[in-house]
Amino acid sequence: MTITQEQATWFADTFAQIADNVERAVLGKRRVVDLVLTAMLSDGHVLLEDVPGTGKTSLARAVAQSVQGTNTRIQFTPDLLPGDITGITVYDQKTGAFEFHSGPVFANIVLADEINRASPKTQSALLEVMEEKHVTIDGVTRAVGDPFLVLATQNPVEQAGTYRLPEAQLDRFMMRTSLGYPDHAATVRILDGAAVATEDLSPIITPQALAGMADLAAETYVDALVLDYIARLVDATRSADEVRLGVSIRGALALTRATRARAASQGRTYATPDDVKALAVPVLSHRLILHPESEFDGVTQEAVVGQVLLDVAPPTQREAV
Numbered sequence: 174m175t176i177t178q179e180q181a182t183w184f185a186d187t188f189a190q191i192a193d194n195v196e197r198a199v200l201g202k203r204r205v206v207d208l209v210l211t212a213m214l215s216d217g218h219v220l221l222e223d224v225p226g227t228g229k230t231s232l233a234r235a236v237a238q239s240v241q242g243t244n245t246r247i248q249f250t251p252d253l254l255p256g257d258i259t260g261i262t263v264y265d266q267k268t269g270a271f272e273f274h275s276g277p278v279f280a281n282i283v284l285a286d287e288i289n290r291a292s293p294k295t296q297s298a299l300l301e302v303m304e305e306k307h308v309t310i311d312g313v314t315r316a317v318g319d320p321f322l323v324l325a326t327q328n329p330v331e332q333a334g335t336y337r338l339p340e341a342q343l344d345r346f347m348m349r350t351s352l353g354y355p356d357h358a359a360t361v362r363i364l365d366g367a368a369v370a371t372e373d374l375s376p377i378i379t380p381q382a383l384a385g386m387a388d389l390a391a392e393t394y395v396d397a398l399v400l401d402y403i404a405r406l407v408d409a410t411r412s413a414d415e416v417r418l419g420v421s422i423r424g425a426l427a428l429t430r431a432t433r434a435r436a437a438s439q440g441r442t443y444a445t446p447d448d449v450k451a452l453a454v455p456v457l458s459h460r461l462i463l464h465p466e467s468e469f470d471g472v473t474q475e476a477v478v479g480q481v482l483l484d485v486a487p488p489t490q491r492e493a494v
Contacts, residue, residue, distance in 0.1 A: 176392040176442050184389055185440035188214075191239050191377045197369040198235040199228050199352075201359025208350050208455055209236055209324070211438060214387045215430040217347025218303055218323040220288075220338075220459065225328055227352045233284040233324040234371040240383060241376035242281035243318060249291040251334060255298035259308045273310065278302055281318040281380050285325035289335045296342055299323065303345040320384050340418075340462060347427045348452075349459035393433035394443040398488035402446055403428055406453060409481045415467035416477060424460045431456055446487035454478050 176184070188210060195206045209232065212219045221229040237244035247258060260276035277283065278299070288296065302308045303323055307316045325346070327338070343349070355363065362368070378386075403425055411419030431452045436444040458474040 175394045176389050176437060178442055180389055181393075181437055181440050181442045184386060184437045187378065187382075187386065188438040194239045194374055194377050195232070195235040198238075198371045198374055199232045200362050200368050201355040202228070202232070202352055205232065205350055205352050206236075207438065208348055208452075211431055211434045211452070212347045213320065213322045214383070214390050214438075215347060215427070215434040216320070216387060217427060217431065218325070218345065220343070220346040220349040221324065221326045221351065222329050222349055223326075223351040223353065227354060229326040229352060230284070230286055231371055232352065233282075233286075233326065235374055236322075236324065237282040237284060238371055238374040239377045240282060240380060241378065242320075242380035242383075243279075244282040244284065245277035245280040246284040246286060247277050248286050249288050249295070251290060251292060253291045253295050255295050258295065258298045259302070259310055262311050271311075273313075273315075275315075278308060279315075279317050281320055282322045282324065285323055287327060288325040289327040289338055291336065293336055293339060296336070296338065300342060300345065303342075318380070320380055320387060343459050344421060344423055346459065347431060348455040350455045387434075390434040390437045391430070393436045393441075395429065395433060396443065396488075399432070399444055399446060399449065400429065402485070402487055403432070403449055405485050406449070406457070406481055409485050410457060410461060410478065413477055413481065415463050415472050416461050417464045418462035420457050420460045424457055428452060428456045450482055450487070453482055 192203065192206050192210055195210075196203055199206060209219050213236070221232065223229055234246075247253075256276070258276050258278050260274050260279070262271045262273050265272045285299070302317055302321075306319065306321050307314050328335075407420045407425045410416060413419070428449065432444045432448045435448045435452060454475050458478045461474045461477055463472060463474065463477070
């Protein structure tokens with residue numbers, strides 16, 4: 174069943190309301206806000222990678238405050254253990270039984286702050302829950318919140334005391350993006366105190382309504398030519414000279430889901446190649462593994478995806494049905 178025009182209009186209006194609310198706390202970053210909300214409505218997770226002081230944590234908290242659900246924050250440190258994230262089973266001497274104490278991952282929105290400061294063993298505690306929305310502890314599988322979104326932040330500049338995220342975990346993030354510094358006008362507004370504190374933001378939508386929006390986004394029509402365009406883009410990343418490992422099938426599926434959600438956020442019942450182009454870099458770039466020689470030459474993952482977008486021709490017309 175395809176989304177109707179009335180549903181698409183309601184989707185776009187609600188999307189704009191949430192984005193406007195978040196932008197009250199994070200000024201001048203509408204594109205990044207839209208990307209995070211698109212990922213949230215596509216059952217995806219977001220990695221915010223930027224230098225300190227650009228508002229990564231503020232953005233994540235503003236998104237969490239805009240949803241009338243549960244949200245938790247995990248401050249990743251080198252001594253953090255997997256049980257500190259997922260929860261542990263504790264023996265109760267009074268009852269003589271084991272009792273499960275849930276961890277912070279049992280929430281609708283989880284802020285994983287400075288995720289690369291934890292050891293790989295601790296980082297891997299998120300692998301199952303990010304992909305399957307449940308955790309298995311002592312042989313018992315427990316579901317987490319629905320909807321479920323992980324907003325992780327990391328600082329790419331500081332390397333002391335950090336652990337590089339493994340490729341398997343990077344691939345589970347639907348998008349990787351950065352905020353960058355605000356422009357001059359936004360900086361002046363921030364200095365003037367125009368930004369609203371994240372804790373003062375009012376919830377805009379319930380988790381149930383958010384899940385309904387995600388279901389509507391999944392019904393957005395994607396023509397076979399657009400799907401073919403996504404497949405050709407993915408194939409091109411695998412054959413690029415600078416790339417050692419290209420985009421996986423998971424990455425292609427993520428781009429398709431995000432394309433549907435972006436089209437609905439624009440008030441359309443159908444996706445276009447422009448939706449794919451707008452999302453290709455944040456969705457695909459972090460999944461590429463470049464040859465060391467290319468990295469030494471200064472080639473970046475974003476540049477490779479940008480070149481692929483130039484090389485692969487988008488469909489120009491729809492075939493008659």
